[in-house]
Structure formats: C-alpha cells, structure tokens
Amino acid sequence: MSEIPLLKSAFHSLDRCESAHGTLARPDRYRTLRELLKHAPQIIARGAGLSYCLASAGDGTTSIAMGRFNRILEFDRETGVIRVEAGMALGNLLEFVARHGFWLPVLPGYPSITVGGAIAMNIHGKSAYHSGLFADHVATLWLEHPDHGEIRCSKLERADVFDLTIGGFGLTGVIVSARIILKKLSGNRIERTRIKTANLADTVAVFDKHKEKSDQIYSWNDLNRSSGRFGAGFAYLESFIKVPARGGFEPLAPASLESERVSCSLVRRPLLDLIPHVYRALEARRPERAFLDPMSAAFPLLGKEGYLRACGAKGFREMQIIVPFVNWSRFAEGLERLVHNFRITTTLGSLKIFRGIGKYLCFHSDGLCIALDIPLQTGIDAFMAKVDELMLDCRGLPNVAKDSRLSATVAKSAFAGYDEFKRHLMDFDPRARFQSALRSRLNV
Numbered sequence: 001m002s003e004i005p006l007l008k009s010a011f012h013s014l015d016r017c018e019s020a021h022g023t024l025a026r027p028d029r030y031r032t033l034r035e036l037l038k039h040a041p042q043i044i045a046r047g048a049g050l051s052y053c054l055a056s057a058g059d060g061t062t063s064i065a066m067g068r069f070n071r072i073l074e075f076d077r078e079t080g081v082i083r084v085e086a087g088m089a090l091g092n093l094l095e096f097v098a099r100h101g102f103w104l105p106v107l108p109g110y111p112s113i114t115v116g117g118a119i120a121m122n123i124h125g126k127s128a129y130h131s132g133l134f135a136d137h138v139a140t141l142w143l144e145h146p147d148h149g150e151i152r153c154s155k156l157e158r159a160d161v162f163d164l165t166i167g168g169f170g171l172t173g174v175i176v177s178a179r180i181i182l183k184k185l186s187g188n189r190i191e192r193t194r195i196k197t198a199n200l201a202d203t204v205a206v207f208d209k210h211k212e213k214s215d216q217i218y219s220w221n222d223l224n225r226s227s228g229r230f231g232a233g234f235a236y237l238e239s240f241i242k243v244p245a246r247g248g249f250e251p252l253a254p255a256s257l258e259s260e261r262v263s264c265s266l267v268r269r270p271l272l273d274l275i276p277h278v279y280r281a282l283e284a285r286r287p288e289r290a291f292l293d294p295m296s297a298a299f300p301l302l303g304k305e306g307y308l309r310a311c312g313a314k315g316f317r318e319m320q321i322i323v324p325f326v327n328w329s330r331f332a333e334g335l336e337r338l339v340h341n342f343r344i345t346t347t348l349g350s351l352k353i354f355r356g357i358g359k360y361l362c363f364h365s366d367g368l369c370i371a372l373d374i375p376l377q378t379g380i381d382a383f384m385a386k387v388d389e390l391m392l393d394c395r396g397l398p399n400v401a402k403d404s405r406l407s408a409t410v411a412k413s414a415f416a417g418y419d420e421f422k423r424h425l426m427d428f429d430p431r432a433r434f435q436s437a438l439r440s441r442l443n444v
C-alpha cells in the first residue's frame with residue numbers, strides 16, 4: 001500500500017453543487033488495484049468524473065481513477081463483440097469500432113465518459129427508444145471486490161451481482177472490464193432533420209409521428225417562453241443512411257471537459273439568460289436537413305464545452321425526469337406553471353422518448369424524458385422541490401446521475417426498487433466498503 005501514491009483531493013460534481021474531500025489513486029496494474037481495494041477503508045471507482053452529481057468521490061473516500069485501464073482485450077470482427085477495460089473512454093472505443101464497421105448502440109453526450117461510468121450509471125442516449133440503455137448491450141462484466149475477489153457476471157452467471165452492478169453507482173465493486181455487443185453500422189452518414197416546434201405539445205406530436213422510423217430522436221426546447229409557446233424549439237430526427245463516399249470517418253474533435261475545471265469565472269448571470277436566444281438564432285441559420293459524418297454527430301456536447309463552463313461558473317442544477325405518457329400533459333402544464341410562478345430561468349430544456357422497464361434505481365420506463373438545466377438563482381430550491389412533488393404525483397422517475405440534490409426521501413418514493421436495492425447491496429457487501437457522496441445522500 002505504501003508504494004501507491006494517494007493524492008489528497010477536493011472533488012466537485014460537474015454542476016459544482018456537491019463537494020467532498022478524499023484521496024485519489026491512479027493504479028495502472030491489477031496488483032496495485034487489488035492492494036488498494038484490500039487496504040483503503042472506504043473506496044469508490046472513478047471514471048472521467050463527469051457525473052452531474054458526486055458519484056465517484058466522497059468525504060474520507062479513496063477514489064480509484066480507472067483511466068489507466070483502457071485497453072481493448074478481445075475483439076471479434078465477425079460478431080462485433082468486444083471486451084474492453086472499464087477505464088476506456090467511449091469516444092476512443094467508438095473510433096476503434098467504427099473503423100471496423102460497428103457502432104455503440106447507446107452513446108451519451110460526451111466522449112470522455114468511460115465504459116465503467118456508463119455501466120455503473122446505466123446511461124442512455126438519443127437512441128433510448130430503439131436501443132434502451134447502455135447495459136442492455138453489455139454481455140459480461142468482470143468485477144473486483146475486496147471480500148469476494150474477482151467475479152465474472154452476466155444475465156446467466158451470478159445474475160444477482162450483474163443486476164446490482166448495472167446502474168449500481170459503483171457500490172458493488174470495481175468493474176475492471178466488460179464485454180459489449182456492438183451494432184453493425186447501417187450507413188456512413190447520419191441524416192439529421194430539424195423540425196421547428198411551437199411548444200412542448202407540438203414537440204411530442206413530432207416525436208409520435210417520427211419515432212418508429214428515426215434511429216434517434218430528441219429536441220431542444222426553450223422553457224422560458226409563455227402564452228402557448230412554452231417549450232418552443234426544435235425536434236431532431238436522426239437516421240443512419242448510406243451515401244457514396246470515399247475514405248473513413250473524421251476523427252473526433254479533442255475532448256476538453258474535466259469536472260475539476262468546469263467553471264469560468266468571467267461569466268455573469270445575465271449572459272446565461274441569453275443562451276437560449278443565441279442557440280435558437282444559430283440553429284435557425286443552419287440547414288433543416290444535413291448529412292453528417294457519424295463521428296461529428298455522435299456526442300452532442302462535444303465542441304459545446306463553453307456552455308457547461310458558462311453554466312458551471314456559479315453552479316447549476318440539472319433535473320431529468322421520465323414521465324409516463326398518460327401523465328405527460330398534466331406534468332407539462334404543471335411544469336409551465338411552476339417555471340412562471342417561481343420566475344425561473346432555464347438554460348436548456350430537452351426531450352427524449354423512452355420505452356422499457358428498469359430495476360432498482362434505474363432511469364428507465366415508458367414515457368417522455370425531460371431534462372432541464374437551471375443556473376443557481378433565487379427560488380431554485382423551492383422550485384425544484386415543487387417539481388419533485390409534481391414528478392411524484394405524475395409517477396415520474398428522476399435520473400439519479402443528473403440531479404445532485406435528489407434526496408433519499410424523493411428517491412424512495414419514486415423508485416419501487418429503492419428498498420430492495422438497499423437490502424441487496426447490504427446482503428452483497430455488509431461492510432459497505434464502497435462509499436460516495438451520492439451513496440450518503442441517497443442513504444442506500
């Protein structure tokens with residue numbers, strides 16, 4: 001243990017609202033990793049540290065940075081099954097598999113997000129309606145636990161551990177590698193169509209009309225407008241298509257977002273209020289239909305780091321909620337009322353469409369998914385508490401990964417599997433060796 005440098009560190013969530021003091025270790029060998037697991041009293045695996053909440057650090061906890069475990073271990077070019085180490089960034093993985101005619105069925109907004117982080121939060125992407133969540137495409141996991149040693153698990157082998165680990169916030173151990181089932185690339189361009197929408201209801205109508213035939217569907221909505229224009233914006237439909245073209249795909253643009261460097265002290269609040277106007281104006285100047293290199297369309301927030309840095313200047317909150325289709329209209333009306341009553345300014349509103357069912361605290365069900373980015377401002381806490389009430393009343397689910405203030409009480413009310421998750425975690429790991437600020441807040 002003495003030979004492993006442990007760096008005292010202050011950690012912050014991406015939204016700058018949750019902090020902790022712990023230590024950081026960067027092992028590069030399995031032997032060192034196992035030694036850390038054995039000796040550090042409280043531990044948690046850390047991917048890129050890009051969660052909006054503080055999930056991979058905690059007070060007095062040793063965060064194990066997995067970035068040096070980033071190799072491809074196996075790749076079957078015929079079947080498209082790949083085994084990679086968990087610290088690998090999804091952008092690097094995507095560049096590799098795309099060269100061989102494959103694609104990752106689920107991609108988040110940013111390429112530095114790691115395989116381990118994607119599994120532990122069971123993330124979704126723009127393709128949620130057709131492709132489900134990241135872990136739906138994970139066949140096997142290899143997990144290290146200080147008391148249980150190495151565990152290989154899948155839907156068929158130690159399924160209890162597999163289920164607890166996907167979307168398990170890193171609390172069952174360190175995922176060291178995963179076998180992922182890729183999808184065959186069905187084209188060499190993404191055709192993106194942008195449709196202007198008058199309000200939230202109009203956006204949902206566009207989704208309904210196009211969801212079956214679009215590979216990916218999502219929207220940008222301005223939630224600062226009123227009088228029938230609440231949520232006016234754009235719906236985006238994306239599908240892979242084949243066009244005659246030479247050469248390979250473009251390389252990804254460099255990723256520069258790091259959770260520790262997200263804020264920009266020059267940004268003042270009135271400038272943030274302009275963000276939706278600027279976005280709308282820029283979009284309106286772009287063509288309604290475009291044929292994009294898939295790499296450039298893969299990660300929507302790559303190249304828009306300035307947005308997160310600006311929001312992060314004084315801290316911001318994100319909320320993401322899936323609302324069952326039957327309750328959507330009631331939720332949307334309630335949200336509009338709350339935004340206006342509390343005079344809240346949002347910098348982003350966005351919709352996606354989901355179908356499926358999730359276990360434990362998983363962000364998965366049938367319904368419409370809405371995301372809001374809200375810079376810290378007067379009344380924000382009371383506003384968000386009211387949105388929690390509205391969500392619970394409409395039987396919605398919150399995204400634990402995105403909301404750094406979500407309380408144990410709200411999580412327990414929202415997720416039918418909350419008590420079971422807590423109980424199964426304690427059965428598996430009675431010493432509760434894996435700890436984070438998120439775990440303490442959710443009281444699991």
Ligand SMILES: Cc1cc2nc3c(=O)[nH]c(=O)nc-3n(C[C@H](O)[C@H](O)[C@H](O)COP(=O)(O)OP(=O)(O)OC[C@H]3O[C@@H](n4cnc5c(N)ncnc54)[C@H](O)[C@@H]3O)c2cc1C
Pocket residue numbers: 014044045046047048049050051052055056066086087107108109110112113114115116117118120121122123124125126168169170171173174175176301401
């Ligand atoms: C710009 C941006 C866009 C995003 N877009 C999306 C999106 O479209 N959809 C979506 O669902 N999410 C999205 N997210 C959220 C992000 O995908 C998740 O928070 C993800 O978990 C972050 O992964 P990470 O590698 O940064 O891991 P961290 O934030 O470091 O950790 C996240 C969790 O994973 C655990 N973990 C990490 N590695 C391991 C491992 N090897 N073994 C066990 N546990 C591990 C940690 O303990 C922690 O609980 C976005 C985030 C950003 C910043």
